[in-house]
Amino acid sequence: MNMESDVCIVGAGPGGALLGYLLAKKGISTIVLERHEGIDKEFRGEHLNQDGERILKKHGLYHKVEQAGLLFMDRIEYRYNGEVIKTVTPAHGEKHVGIHVPQKNLLSALISASESFTNYKLMMSTKVTELIFDKTGSVAGLKANKGDEEMTIHCKVVVGADGRFSSVRKLAEFPFTTIKHGYDLLWAKIPSPAGWEPVIKNALIDGQQLALFTQAGGFIQIGWNIEENSYPTLKKQSFAPFIERVIAAFPELTETLRTRIQSWNDFILLKVQSCQCPTWVMDGVVIMGDAAHTMSPTGAFGINCALMDADSLVDVISEALYKQDVSAAQLKQFELSRRDDVKRLQMQQFVKERTYQDNFVVSVLS
Numbered sequence: 390m391n392m393e394s395d396v397c398i399v400g401a402g403p404g405g406a407l408l409g410y411l412l413a414k415k416g417i418s419t420i421v422l423e424r425h426e427g428i429d430k431e432f433r434g435e436h437l438n439q440d441g442e443r444i445l446k447k448h449g450l451y452h453k454v455e456q457a458g459l460l461f462m463d464r465i466e467y468r469y470n471g472e473v474i475k476t477v478t479p480a481h482g483e484k485h486v487g488i489h490v491p492q493k494n495l496l497s498a499l500i501s502a503s504e505s506f507t508n509y510k511l512m513m514s515t516k517v518t519e520l521i522f523d524k525t526g527s528v529a530g531l532k533a534n535k536g537d538e539e540m541t542i543h544c545k546v547v548v549g550a551d552g553r554f555s556s557v558r559k560l561a562e563f564p565f566t567t568i569k570h571g572y573d574l575l576w577a578k579i580p581s582p583a584g585w586e587p588v589i590k591n592a593l594i595d596g597q598q599l600a601l602f603t604q605a606g607g608f609i610q611i612g613w614n615i616e617e618n619s620y621p622t623l624k625k626q627s628f629a630p631f632i633e634r635v636i637a638a639f640p641e642l643t644e645t646l647r648t649r650i651q652s653w654n655d656f657i658l659l660k661v662q663s664c665q666c667p668t669w670v671m672d673g674v675v676i677m678g679d680a681a682h683t684m685s686p687t688g689a690f691g692i693n694c695a696l697m698d699a700d701s702l703v704d705v706i707s708e709a710l711y712k713q714d715v716s717a718a719q720l721k722q723f724e725l726s727r728r729d730d731v732k733r734l735q736m737q738q739f740v741k742e743r744t745y746q747d748n749f750v751v752s753v754l755s
Contacts, residue, residue: 390540390541392542393418393544394510394542396417396419396420396544396546397420397546397547398412398422398548398550399547399548400421400423400680401500401513401550402492402551402552402678403495403499404550404678404692404696404698405421405548405551406496408548408699409503410499410500410503412706413503413508415703417508417707418509419509420542420544422516422517423511423512423515424514424515424551425513427513429492435689436462436487436602436689437459437692438487438488439483440693441696442488444693444699444700450498453502454495454498458490458494459488459605460488460490460605461485461487461488462485462486462487462489463478463479465477468592469749470637474749475749489587489605512533516533516535516556518531518533518534520674523673526672527716529544529673530542531544531560545673547675549561549677549680550677550680550695550699552678552680553664553680557674557676558680558681561671561674563669564667565664565666565667566666567664568665569661570661570662570738570739571616571617573619573620575611575612575613575615575658576612576658576659577657578604578608580645585603586603587603588603592639593638593746594638596746597613598612601639611650611656659686663682664682665682669681669682669723669728670721677699677702677723678698679691681698681731682735685742687742688738690734694731702723705722708722
C-alpha cells in the first residue's frame with residue numbers, strides 16, 4: 390500500500406494526538422500512526438497542570454475532555470507517622486492543584502475531534518520499520534507494517550511523538566544522552582474506599598517517596614520510589630513488612646491494601662530515566678515529547694510538556710510547508726521555542742527529587 394500526506398505523526402499519545410488535530414484543523418493532510426491496538430493501554434502520567442489545562446482551553450478542547458471525564462485535585466498532603474504535617478492547596482485564583490485525566494478520556498476527545506476532518510487519518514496497530522530518504526538525505530516518508538500488510542507513506546514531514554523509546558529517534562539516528570535519577574518506580578492501582586477525597590498524599594517509606602494519586606473513576610494509583618536496580622533483590626524479600634509500613638502511613642486504607650496488594654506481583658516496575666537530545670530536528674523530521682526530552686515522573690511534567698510541544702510545533706510545521714522548506718534550519722524554530730522551558734523543567738525535577746525529604750524535616754526533628 391502506498392499513501393501520501395503532508396505530515397505523518399508516529400505515536401498517538403497526548404502530544405501526537407493533539408498535534409494531529411491541530412494540523413488537520415489547519416487543512417494540512419495528516420496521518421497518525423499508533424503501534425497499539427487501542428487507546429486504553431495502561432498509562433501512568435495522567436495529571437494535567439495549569440499548562441496542560443491552558444493548552445486544551447486555548448484550542449477549544451477542554452470541554453470535550455471534561456465531558457469524557459476528569460477529576461480536580463483539592464490538595465497535596467505530606468504525612469509523617471500517619472499524621473498530615475504539611476498541606477499544599479490551590480494558589481490564589483486556581484481551583485485545583487492538578488487534574489487527573491485518564492489517558493483513554495483525553496485521547497478519545499482529541500481523536501474524536503480530529504476525525505471530523507477529511508484530511509486526517511488514524512491508523513492503529515501500525516509499527517514503523519524504516520524511514521525513507523530522498524537523494525539529498527532528507528527524510529521523505531516512512532515504511533510501516535499493519536499486521537501482515539506493508540505500507541509506504543510519502544510525506545513532507547515525519548514527526549516522532551512515540552515516547553521514551555522512540556523508533557523515529559532510533560531510525561533517524563538522533564544522538565541522545567540518558568540520565569539516571571538514582572531510583573526506580575513501582576506502580577499499583579487500587580479502588581478508592583467510600584468517601585475518599587481527591588487528593589495527592591505523600592509519605593516516606595525507608596527514606597523513599599510513597600505517593601497516592603487519586604484517580605477519576607474511583608481508583609487510587611500508588612507510586613513507590615525504590616533504589617535504582619533494587620527490585621530483583623527486593624522481590625526476594627518478604628512482602629509483609631512493606632505493606633505494614635504502607636498501612637502505618639495510610640491507616641484508612643488498611644482493608645483495601647490488605648485485599649488488593651498481596652504480593653510484589655501486584656506492582657509494575659518503571660525504570661526511571663530522563664534524556665536530552667542535542668537536537669530535535671533533521672531535514673524532514675522532528676521529534677517531540679518524551680522522544681525528544683524524556684521526563685522523569687516527578688511533577689507529572691511529561692504529558693504537559695508534550696501538549697505544549699504540539700502547541701508550538703503546529704505553527705512551525707505550518708510555516709515550513711507554506712515556505713516549502715522542511716529543512717532542519719526551518720524546523721529548528723520549534724526547538725528554539727521549547728528547549729529552554731524543557732531544560733528548566735528537567736532541572737526542576739532533579740531539585741524536587743533531591744529535596745523531597747525536606748517536606749518532612751519539621752516532623753522528623755520534632
